[in-house]
Amino acid sequence: MTPARHGRTAAVLSGIGAWLPPRVVTNDELATRLDTSDAWIRSRTGIGQRHFIEAGMSTGSLAVEAGARALKSANLDSVDVVVLATTTPDQPCPATAPLVAARLGMTAVPAFDVGAVCAGFVYALSVAAGLIVSGTVGNALVIGADAFSTLLDPTDRGSGVIFGDGAGAVVLRSGEPDEPGALGPFDLGTDGEHAELIEIPAGGSAQRAGGVPTRADDHYFTMQGRAVFKHAVLRMTASVQRAVRRARWTMADVDRVAAHQANSRILHALADQLGMAHETFLSNIDRVGNTAAASVPLLLNDAVADGTLRPGQRVVLTSFGGGLAWGSTTLRWPELDVV
Numbered sequence: 001m002t003p004a005r006h007g008r009t010a011a012v013l014s015g016i017g018a019w020l021p022p023r024v025v026t027n028d029e030l031a032t033r034l035d036t037s038d039a040w041i042r043s044r045t046g047i048g049q050r051h052f053i054e055a056g057m058s059t060g061s062l063a064v065e066a067g068a069r070a071l072k073s074a075n076l077d078s079v080d081v082v083v084l085a086t087t088t089p090d091q092p093c094p095a096t097a098p099l100v101a102a103r104l105g106m107t108a109v110p111a112f113d114v115g116a117v118c119a120g121f122v123y124a125l126s127v128a129a130g131l132i133v134s135g136t137v138g139n140a141l142v143i144g145a146d147a148f149s150t151l152l153d154p155t156d157r158g159s160g161v162i163f164g165d166g167a168g169a170v171v172l173r174s175g176e177p178d179e180p181g182a183l184g185p186f187d188l189g190t191d192g193e194h195a196e197l198i199e200i201p202a203g204g205s206a207q208r209a210g211g212v213p214t215r216a217d218d219h220y221f222t223m224q225g226r227a228v229f230k231h232a233v234l235r236m237t238a239s240v241q242r243a244v245r246r247a248r249w250t251m252a253d254v255d256r257v258a259a260h261q262a263n264s265r266i267l268h269a270l271a272d273q274l275g276m277a278h279e280t281f282l283s284n285i286d287r288v289g290n291t292a293a294a295s296v297p298l299l300l301n302d303a304v305a306d307g308t309l310r311p312g313q314r315v316v317l318t319s320f321g322g323g324l325a326w327g328s329t330t331l332r333w334p335e336l337d338v339v
Helices: 027-031 038-045 060-075 096-103 117-133 193-197 204-212 223-245 264-274 294-304
Strands: 010-019 023-026 049-052 082-085 109-114 139-147 165-174 187-190 254-257 316-323 325-332
Touching: 010 060, 010 117, 010 294, 023 027, 027 038, 038 204, 038 264, 049 139, 060 096, 060 139, 060 165, 060 294, 082 096, 082 117, 096 109, 096 139, 109 117, 117 139, 117 165, 117 187, 117 294, 117 325, 139 254, 139 294, 187 223, 193 316, 223 264, 223 316, 223 325, 254 264, 294 316
Parallel strands: 082 109, 082 139, 254 316
Antiparallel strands: 010 165, 023 049, 139 165, 187 325, 316 325
């Protein structure tokens, strides 16, 4: 383990990777079993297709593939710590991160999961950055991976058309605060008073200790869409503004926003609240849907690959998810190889 230097140290983005399972699920396919249509889904979510895992795959499988690509992008074989953001671990115990690290050839490094639902990647990024800035580690692999298809009620049109599976990852290293890729200050927050807006009611210690029989649909993901929309726009707007202010930027300095891909309407409303052009916001929701903790790193990887995110641009990352939880940070985009 190579500790970071003390003093003016920053966590610097130095590698990126992503992976989607091969199976593509179109809106037309969902319409064969749900009361919906391609036109209805696109008009309300902006989603045209998503990817689902198949038998033999898991969140860990997705994370390994994305992590391997991020390591290759950074020209590394191993790192000092692996942090995995997920709401769909391979099993309740143990955490999935140690299994992912082992499959990537790292069996002696710390590895752990972070749970903040769709805000998970930004939270995991902040944890890894803190370990680097403190001098505990010299570099880190941060992965966001989820297989939300395993949590969806197959009869629920509301959530059933939104989510997809996937993984995205980045490598962070110790560096200088003024170099490209250096992460700026983080803004993080939660509001547990509204936890019921996004939840899976059954399966945890509260339900099990209660001894009350559960219904089958208690084990599925639930979301109160209208209320979530309101909170997502409100919380991300304020969070972006605080992160930009802490970076000593103005909103006019921001070239690109990489926001959690929850719904195209949320992205447009967020842009309007921030007084920014819709085109400033990166988007891949049409192709992948809402991939939960994987959303932001997948988006960044795609934007680099297609040229919409370029070195030198000032970028804001922001996300919102269950908890309720939200988070944002800033960076000047570095030169990266996409594998």
